[in-house]
Amino acid sequence: MKKILIVDDQVEVRELVEVTLRSGDYQVFQAESGEKAIEIARAVKPDLIIMDIMMPGGMDGLEATGALKNDPETNGITIIMLTAKGQEADRKTGLGAGADDYFVKPFSPLELIKKVEEVLG
Amino acid sequence: MDKGAFRISMMKQGCQKPNNFYRFYGRKQAVLALWGIIPFLLIIYLFVYEKIKLIDAVTLFSALAVFSIMIGLSFFRRSADKFVSESTGPEIMEAEEKGEPMRIQVDRELSDIAGNIDSVLRKVNEANRDMKEQTVQLMIYARDLSLSHRRMKEEQELRYRLSRYVGENLVEKLINSKDSLFLENERKQLTILFADIRSFCTMAERMSAEDVVSMLNEFFGIMVDIIFRNNGILDKFVGDQLMALFGLIPSENSAPHDAIKAAIEMQDATEDLMKQRAKQDKETFEIGIGINTGSAIVGNVGPENRMDYTVIGDSVNVAARLEQIASEGQIIIGEQTYRQTQGLFHMRKREEIYAKNKTEPVICYEVVR
Numbered sequence: 386m387k388k389i390l391i392v393d394d395q396v397e398v399r400e401l402v403e404v405t406l407r408s409g410d411y412q413v414f415q416a417e418s419g420e421k422a423i424e425i426a427r428a429v430k431p432d433l434i435i436m437d438i439m440m441p442g443g444m445d446g447l448e449a450t451g452a453l454k455n456d457p458e459t460n461g462i463t464i465i466m467l468t469a470k471g472q473e474a475d476r477k478t479g480l481g482a483g484a485d486d487y488f489v490k491p492f493s494p495l496e497l498i499k500k501v502e503e504v505l506g
Numbered sequence: 507m508d509k510g511a512f513r514i515s516m517m518k519q520g521c522q523k524p525n526n527f528y529r530f531y532g533r534k535q536a537v538l539a540l541w542g543i544i545p546f547l548l549i550i551y552l553f554v555y556e557k558i559k560l561i562d563a564v565t566l567f568s569a570l571a572v573f574s575i576m577i578g579l580s581f582f583r584r585s586a587d588k589f590v591s592e593s594t595g596p597e598i599m600e601a602e603e604k605g606e607p608m609r610i611q612v613d614r615e616l617s618d619i620a621g622n623i624d625s626v627l628r629k630v631n632e633a634n635r636d637m638k639e640q641t642v643q644l645m646i647y648a649r650d651l652s653l654s655h656r657r658m659k660e661e662q663e664l665r666y667r668l669s670r671y672v673g674e675n676l677v678e679k680l681i682n683s684k685d686s687l688f689l690e691n692e693r694k695q696l697t698i699l700f701a702d703i704r705s706f707c708t709m710a711e712r713m714s715a716e717d718v719v720s721m722l723n724e725f726f727g728i729m730v731d732i733i734f735r736n737n738g739i740l741d742k743f744v745g746d747q748l749m750a751l752f753g754l755i756p757s758e759n760s761a762p763h764d765a766i767k768a769a770i771e772m773q774d775a776t777e778d779l780m781k782q783r784a785k786q787d788k789e790t791f792e793i794g795i796g797i798n799t800g801s802a803i804v805g806n807v808g809p810e811n812r813m814d815y816t817v818i819g820d821s822v823n824v825a826a827r828l829e830q831i832a833s834e835g836q837i838i839i840g841e842q843t844y845r846q847t848q849g850l851f852h853m854r855k856r857e858e859i860y861a862k863n864k865t866e867p868v869i870c871y872e873v874v875r
Contacts, residue, residue, distance in 0.1 A: 492643075492646070495650045
């Protein structure tokens with residue numbers, strides 16, 4: 386079973402993404418901060434991380450992505466940004482930090498499912 | 507300061523007169539200010555005209571001071587009341603939404619309270635924004651839900667239509683692939699297969715209706731499986747006759763190849779079935795099969811509620827004719843079918859035949875099993 390880690394400071398968003406991905410056969414983990422995301426990523430080695438950018442306090446999504454992509458232990462994990470920052474510059478920053486794809490909130494659940502299926506094969 | 511936060515402007519009297527209330531209030535304030543002179547005037551009067559002693563003056567002054575403070579307090583109270591009246595009710599939210607500054611005519615202490623309200627409002631504002639975002643998200647979910655529901659309904663309809671003509675495994679494949687729209691009207695190069703039971707009528711007369719139906723069901727069940735397995739579609743049953751089409755479903759083999767392969771399997775399966783029936787002392791029969799390849803029109807034909815996906819053309823008539831001349835256990839194919847499968851099967855030439863509406867004789871071959 387493929388493993389997915391959802392990182393977002395808002396519990397509602399995490400739950401929404403988890404419910405959306407229930408159509409597939411995935412094991413889903415949640416983290417509410419960048420630090421927690423790195424901790425769980427190292428422990429469970431998910432196949433995919435869905436990462437929010439703006440998370441108050443401590444490490445944000447960009448920093449966490451950079452850290453995960455620079456660590457040889459976790460750099461194989463696909464990271465999709467899921468964020469309300471929809472500007473082209475934000476997209477570039479996100480992809481520059483090492484994210485594999487970029488999704489803008491509010492998101493289409495069908496497109497998210499499609500993307501996840503595409504990434505996880 | 508943020509656009510979202512609201513501003514406090516300490517209004518000086520006479521600076522701005524936004525409404526009647528202020529004009530009225532300003533005048534009243536001036537009158538109240540005049541009251542403050544009264545105690546001083548009184549003191550001067552008492553000292554000069556009444557020649558009162560100092561101790562009396564202190565007592566009197568204290569009384570007047572209390573009076574002055576009371577006037578001051580009532581004045582202060584009024585401005586606080588006004589602040590409260592301005593800072594309650596929906597007006598404060600409306601002013602905030604329009605980005606208007608909140609007009610307060612108060613002393614400095616009250617501006618702290620206003621400041622607190624300011625931060626509360628900022629939070630309310632944030633929550634409001636979050637809620638709007640969530641509403642948009644919810645709308646997108648609802649849109650996707652109805653979209654996938656519609657897709658599911660369409661898929662179900664297509665599945666139902668398809669399952670009449672092709673096997674269950676193929677229904678899945680066709681629905682998932684983009685080129686699942688083979689139920690359209692078009693002219694195509696097709697291979698048509700006819701199969702029927704030899705001397706069925708005389709046999710059926712000897713049997714009970716139940717036996718005839720159950721025999722046909724068993725027999726057709728096996729035949730249809732073979733057709734589906736070989737990428738054929740079942741066009742229709744006519745009594746003891748069956749009609750199948752090859753070349754509509756993508757296949758790694760050519761359509762004539764698939765059709766002949768299916769025909770051989772059908773003959774073999776019928777032989778096996780007859781052996782079983784013979785053991786059970788049941789009536790046995792054999793089948794003849796005719797196959798022809800050529801251009802034909804496929805489409806949905808018939809009145810709207812009785813639409814049938816079928817095939818029309820000369821090549822169909824020839825296939826039916828070939829099936830008629832096939833004797834028991836035989837498979838007869840037309841020239842086109844032969845040319846496209848030469849070398850793949852063991853086949854031998856038969857005498858030419860004449861088909862309905864055809865002046866030219868039809869060259870045909872027999873597939874040797």
